[in-house]
Amino acid sequence: MEPRSHAVAENSDAVPGEVERPHECQRRSPGPSADQARLSQRKVHDDRPVGGLSRSTLRCGAAIFALRPVGDAEEGAPRRQVERGLPAHASQGEVADSRCHVRQSGGRRLSRRVQPDDHSSAPLGGSGAGVTRGAAFGPRFVCRLAWPCAPDRHRPARRARRPRSRRSRRTHGARGSCGLFYAVGPGRAPSSEVAHWAMLGYRPDEFPGRAVFEAVGRGQEVSGEHVFAYAALRPAERREDGWWLTGRPDPVRDAQLAAELVTRCDRIVIDGLTFSLEQIWRGESVLRISGGADERVTDTDAFFRDRHPVLRPRPLVPEAERTARACEEWSREAMRRLEGERLNLITLKWFGRPRQVPSFRDRHGLSGSFAAESAFLRGLGRCLRLEPIEAKLDLDLVAKRLDGGDSFVYVHDKRVDEAGHTKDPREKQRAIEELDAHLSALPTDRAIVCVTGDHATPASPDVIHSGDPVPLVVSGPGVRADAVTSFGELDCAAGILGHLRGPDLIPVLLNAADRPLFLGSRPTPVDGADGYPDRDLLEPLI
Template sequence: MASKILLIVLDGASDRPVNGTTPLAHAVTPNLDALAFGGINGLMDTIAPGIRPGSDTSHLAILGYDPYKYYTGRGPFEAAGVGIEVKGGDIAFRCNFATLEGGIVTDRRAGRIEDTDELAKAINEKVKVPGVEVIFKRSTGHRAALVLRGKGLSAAITDTDPKKEGLPIKECHPTDDSPEAKRTAEIVNSVSKQVLEAIDQSPVNVERRKMGLPAGNVILIRGAGEVPHIPPFPERHGLKAAVVANAGLIIGIGKMCGLEHLTVSGMESMEPVERISVKVNKALEALQTHDFVLLNIKGADEAGHDGGFERKVQFLEAVDAAFAPLKNLKDTLVIITVDHSTPVTLKDHSADPVPILMNGPGVRVDEVTRYTELTAHKGGLCRIRGMDVMNIAMDLINNTKKFGA
């Protein structure tokens, strides 16, 4: 019987057929196919049939957390994704740096400003709210996240983002009658004003104005959400657990669920294909010290969003090559699945169910010989849901309790 679990998510790898085939079916994937051949296969609706998942909601579900209960909006997950160590009860927001001139938002993205380190630093240093911790972190480009931490706060408030240019920044208003919402709206309005004071004359902005570029002198605040209290995965299952991923959103979700994020250094300078092997090896190494490792591999999703059938095929073949060492794993239940389909014909996520395979001691090996979304339904798992994965896995490693006698 296996005692460890390696859960690999091929982000967006699943597809709809083009001329009768899909990137997964068209790709030459001997290692994936060997794992399918020696394992049990099926289709999975990560949320439910026909429900189009995000990567955040689907990863929550696959980790065993009902997204309808634990997904409280994008703010908290974005904040975790950009590296803020969010805590249950925090109020988190997505932000844009924007340009305010004469009281009017003239550019909602501040000319797609890139260099926001200094601005973020100034915001963290200068913006103060009595009794509330204000945490601000920049993300890529003009994007950023904001967290308010303290007692007596609420996410029942409106955005300050006017949504289009030529309008003033909106006042933040409470959306219910609670004193918490009233107070939080006041805090957001105060933060909004303090940010302008903190960064309007910042050297970066002085320089940008000189060059005729829009200043990033305000932030637009939206998507308020209360960070959910997520029961930590390691305590819930009694497993020492880690996540290997590059995408901020997946790292953030992993951390929010209590998974240790294992960083792989020097990835930036690597080719995408080289990254896959490095991450697979990192995950295999992690299994020496952890009971559960979540490995997210992102590239197929990007190919899907770009509509690149051939690019998706090539990426999946590279993934397959990097999976050669998986066949030497012992004592481990290997689960390979996908968080959502990203059809190249759609260039977006779809709800088409995704293939899932489980390979390891004790599984009921079926007659499926390839890992594709067109053959998986013939396998012994039939059609399961994301929320079933951890329950099934914990049963297969004999680490679960009986319900009844």
């Protein structure tokens, strides 16, 4: 019995510990008409320069999801093909060819090429948004997400060379559905961890805090009895209105000094609360607060060091008053112990506590793997019980994991987002061109593929991320192709998927893979379940 289609997603994200530069586009182009079977196997590159990077192109990262649809190909494939007005006996290649022919006979140009201008963007593997969606002919569903890429508000880059294979044009253009994507909502500029949490189908009230992800991603033991925060050793100077940050440790010169200073501030007890530091890199540490602390406390980190001084920790609720006071006193005690040192202050942010949340498999009916370079994203994946993969962006690895039985695969790449945070359009251009070369490896002939971003990372120096939408494209076997011919914000706004938010993403992909949960049924007690559950998650009446 032939397997059905998986789902994969690919993304680029922020580097943990970077305060000023938290890190976080793909084009679609179907191929011409005739001889599709032959063209789908050939890789013909188009090296012609494009006259300017679109806004999305300048703000992308890269992410990939993969999941296995329910049922078998013998039942699912003919049904979808008939629904699309195609012969039930048609092969996957014939389905694609028929669709291409229909589109061509309608007089539309099928090549979805990145057409950069002042208003559109061409995200590719960054914090932009794009989703490729395909019907489930086998147990494979692939979704590639360009996470931290978003449109820029001006045209900083004039020319970019993006090789486009004919196969890539066919797959993402002829089979793609487009739309715009907001991980959180219009105008809201989310951090990477907040955006990922929403994109993977989890609610804000379930969010444990990034410090927990940082700890878990580095192999630290965590418990719901403790509160965690992210602590950063920084140089600061005293001014009339408080302490102002003046830089950050040098990763080479200050490595040993930072380690010694972190040890000096470890194991401080204040008002019955014990503050323990565990360094992770160049003065960045995870702070564990034990003894009955409350995580609902504000950050002290200035984030924008030229806008305001280091802040006092304040309680968000009355129950957190004791913890906020203790954190303030701990900050002062740390400064006393660091007096005279060049690195003389420790900032706190991302307070959180581990929470019990449904695993990704329980909520969506999918088990699989998660590949990310950033420690906090590895921690996020582990918190959802996704198997970690220690690897960089490798689309061949995605196909292997799907072929090996994974029903869901996520791959994250942060290079484009990191380039965006340099605020140098040329760096972003180079990163996009590098990622573009990998797109033809996506297995859209047998999987659902999604390309999008988790947030926008504009070249503007005044923002870390922005609340702009990012383009999104879903492609794969059986996915309805819309009339969009360019991959950018303005173009994708006319796509069939419309405007999607973070919680919509996984359901859209589950639907593409024939795995949506019928909302008139309740087969499991899992809170917020939206995917058809695996059989072993069900309890039969004996």
